[in-house]
Amino acid sequence: MTxxxxxxxxxxxxxxxxxxxxxxxxxVQRGFRSVLVYLTALDSNSDFxxxxxxxxxxxxxxxxxxxxxxxxxxxxxxxITVVKLLSCFDDLxxxxxxxxxxxxxxxxxxxxxxxxxxxxFDVVGLHKGxxxxxxxxxxxxxxxxxxxxxxxxxxxxDLDQGVCTxxxxxEESSGVVQMEYSRLVLLVSTQQRSLxxxxxxxxxxxxxxxxxxxxxxxxACFLPAICKQSDLQVYAARPGLKLWKSDVRGQVxxxxxxxxxxxxxxxxxxxxxxxxxxxxxxxxxxxLGLLSCFLREGxxxxxxxxxxxxxxxxxxxxxxxxxxxxxxxxxxxxxxEIFILKGDRDIIRLSNSHEGITSTFPALxxxxxxxxxxxxxxxxxxxxxxxxxxxxxxxxxxDGAIEEARGGERFSEGGADEEGEGRIEEVKEAExxxxxxxxxxxxxxxxxxxxxxxxxxxxxxxSLHGNTSTSSSYELGSRRxxxxxxxxxxxxxxxxxxxxVKKKKKRRLQQDSSSRNGFF
Numbered sequence: 001m002t003x004x005x006x007x008x009x010x011x012x013x014x015x016x017x018x019x020x021x022x023x024x025x026x027x028v029q030r031g032f033r034s035v036l037v038y039l040t041a042l043d044s045n046s047d048f049x050x051x052x053x054x055x056x057x058x059x060x061x062x063x064x065x066x067x068x069x070x071x072x073x074x075x076x077x078x079x080i081t082v083v084k085l086l087s088c089f090d091d092l093x094x095x096x097x098x099x100x101x102x103x104x105x106x107x108x109x110x111x112x113x114x115x116x117x118x119x120x121f122d123v124v125g126l127h128k129g130x131x132x133x134x135x136x137x138x139x140x141x142x143x144x145x146x147x148x149x150x151x152x153x154x155x156x157x158d159l160d161q162g163v164c165t166x167x168x169x170x171e172e173s174s175g176v177v178q179m180e181y182s183r184l185v186l187l188v189s190t191q192q193r194s195l196x197x198x199x200x201x202x203x204x205x206x207x208x209x210x211x212x213x214x215x216x217x218x219x220a221c222f223l224p225a226i227c228k229q230s231d232l233q234v235y236a237a238r239p240g241l242k243l244w245k246s247d248v249r250g251q252v253x254x255x256x257x258x259x260x261x262x263x264x265x266x267x268x269x270x271x272x273x274x275x276x277x278x279x280x281x282x283x284x285x286x287x288l289g290l291l292s293c294f295l296r297e298g299x300x301x302x303x304x305x306x307x308x309x310x311x312x313x314x315x316x317x318x319x320x321x322x323x324x325x326x327x328x329x330x331x332x333x334x335x336x337e338i339f340i341l342k343g344d345r346d347i348i349r350l351s352n353s354h355e356g357i358t359s360t361f362p363a364l365x366x367x368x369x370x371x372x373x374x375x376x377x378x379x380x381x382x383x384x385x386x387x388x389x390x391x392x393x394x395x396x397x398x399d400g401a402i403e404e405a406r407g408g409e410r411f412s413e414g415g416a417d418e419e420g421e422g423r424i425e426e427v428k429e430a431e432x433x434x435x436x437x438x439x440x441x442x443x444x445x446x447x448x449x450x451x452x453x454x455x456x457x458x459x460x461x462x463s464l465h466g467n468t469s470t471s472s473s474y475e476l477g478s479r480r481x482x483x484x485x486x487x488x489x490x491x492x493x494x495x496x497x498x499x500x501v502k503k504k505k506k507r508r509l510q511q512d513s514s515s516r517n518g519f520f
Contacts, residue, residue: 007265007267008267008268008269008270009267009268009269009270009310009319009320009321010267010319010320010352011269011310011319011320011338011350011351011352012269012270012271012350012351012352013269013270013271013272013348013349013350014349014351014353014354014355015272015354015355016272016274017347017348017349019066020049020051020061020068020347021345021346021347023059023061023068024037024039024051024053024059024068024345025037026345028055028057030055030077035055036054037053037054037055037057037345038053038054038079038344038345039051039052039053039054039329039341039344039345039347040052040053040054040079040080040081040329040330040341041080041081041082041083041329041330041341042083042329042330042331042332042339042340042341042347043083043084043085043093043330043332044085044332044333044334044337044339045085045087045334046063046087046334046335047062047063047064047087047091048060048061048062048063048085048087048091048093049061049063049339050083050085050093051083051341051347052079052080052081052082052083052095053079053080054079054080055077055079056072056073056075056076056077056078056079056080056097057070057071057072057073057080058070058071058072058073058080058083058093058095058105060093060107071093071095071105071118071120073095073097073101073103074103074120074122075099075101076099078097078098078099078101079097079098080095080096080097080098081096081097081098081130081131081132082095082096082131082132082133082134082330083095083096083134084134084135084136086136086140088138088139088140089114089139089140090106090107090109090114090115090140090159091106091107091109092104092105092106092107092136092140093105093107094134094136094143094145096130096131096132096134096145096147097130097131098130098131099130100124100126100127100128100129100130100131100147101122101123101124101127101131102122102123102124102127102131102134102143102145102153102155102166103120103121103122103123104120104121104122104123104143104155104157104164105118105119105120106118106119106120106121106159115159119159119162121155121157121162121164122164123145123153123155123164123166126151126153126166126168127145127147127149127151127153128147128149128151129147129148129149129151129175130147130148131145131146131147132146132147132148132175132176132177133145133146133176133177133178133179134146134179135179135180135181135186136181137181140157140159141156141157141158141159142154142155142156142157142181143155143157144169144179144181144186146176146179146188147175147176148175148176149175150170150171150172150173150174150175150176150190151168151170151171151172151176152168152169152170152171152172152176152179152186152188152197153166153167153168153169154166154167154168154169154199155167169186169197170188170197170204172188172190172192173190173192174190174191174192174215175190175191176188176189176190177189177190177191177217177218177219177290178219178220178221178290178291180220180221180222182222182232183228183229183232184198184199184200184229185197185198185199185229185232185248186199187220187221187222187234189218189219189220189236189237191212191215191216191217191218192211192212192215193206193207193211193212194206194207194208194218194220194234194236195207195250196234196248196249196250205249205250206250207220207234207236207244207246207250207252208236208244208246208250208252212238212239213239214239216239216287217289217290217304217305218236218237218238218239218287218288218289219236219237219288219289219290219291219292219302220234220235220236220237220291221234221235221291221292221293221300222234222293223235223293224293229248230248231248232247232248233245233246233247233248233253234246234247234248235291235293235300235313236291237288237289237290237291237302238255238288239287240257240259240285240287241257241258241259241262241286241287241288242255242256242257242258242288243255243256243258243288243300243311243313256313256316258288258311258313259286261311261316261317261318262286262318266318266320266321266323267318267319267320267321268320268321268322268323269308269320269321269322269350271322271348274346282306282307282323282324282326283306286307287304288302288304288309289302289303289304289305290302290303290304290331292333294310294333294338295333295335295336296312297314298312298313298314298315299311299312299313299319300313301331301333301338303328303331303340304328305326305327305328306323306325306326306328307321307322307323307324307325307328308321308322308328308331308338308340309321309322310338320350322340322350325342327342327343328340328341328342329341329342329343336351336352336353337349337350337351337355338350338351
């Protein structure tokens, strides 16, 4: 039987993340020394990409604004080993270092009622080793951190009072590999076993009755579901490509052996060609690693230092694999995206679509209060492009626009005086009609200027790409009118000319007086 050719996976790399990598310096100056910057940790969500470095600097890239910020961890320049993002009422990012320090940054938000000043909370003295895992509660009030010595620390955060209270929660005999928190239950995976810690009862339950046959970085994760605590389910990795499914009491319900899935050809993730890709070391036997649920029901993402897999445990197939590359440092997934930190300075994005199509649009609906900061959208092609900077025009105040309209009226009145008085009417009703017409024109100029100011301050996706269709920003600005104003009318220049009107009675009086003067 002939071997079938390797089929590509539905997930692939569309374009390199040059816009992100070019924003992170390759070297920094420390005194008289030039220090190389290595990337050591990675996390992602729909709003941010967080990258830790070997110099203790956190690089936070805002995906909506296409802007990079950097934050320094206080103390000696230890390498950042893990980062964890959280978007709740405030945007939070937790950072763990090689010396056991944990820092929490509360980011600044322009939204009303949100944090207006960058704040940092530090957890020091409780960890004795390098931080290996961080996990948040959904409301941002609880942070759990684990290190390679087996210690798990619980930090209670009160953002209103600006207080962080850390407490030693657990101490295991082997290093912490992965942690997750859901519905008052903390899931902890160490190199020897996986356990559940109920924070209400302060009870520790082990998954299964046996520890790992051999120590290794085998993770575990909760199944995402809207359910009560008693209905929580857990996936746990075991040696030999085995996957446990257990309940919240640690009772193993099923054991899936995934080794048979590799008997046939495995779809490989399609990567763009890059120097030095391929030829990496791969162990003789495949193993699972850290786990997380990804994209669809039944899809499990597993990765370790040597390989990355996406399994469909319901249909018993391998969705895709990344093997023989080696040196995988960190992996993060959000939505339909997988970000892989590989080597010293290589970040790979795997997805089923281009970045500008699916990963940017949801952010517009999550944050509808940013009308002036429409995120840049990349062209849906496979070419390499850098993120476009946000272009916003100056906002003109409406009062200034009215003043300009009035100035134009005064200027046109002067021009009318130079042209002569050939347009003088002799009817009083015409004077009132023309004055009303001038007032209506001046009001339309002020309204037009107001709508033009509002629409010009919005960065339109259509205007960036040459699309001449009517933008939604114009529709928002035109809600004040009773009659709609299309784009062609808005581009026309309105010229207001005042008409001097003299009353018929005054002219007759002047003629009578001149005749009398001539008579006498």
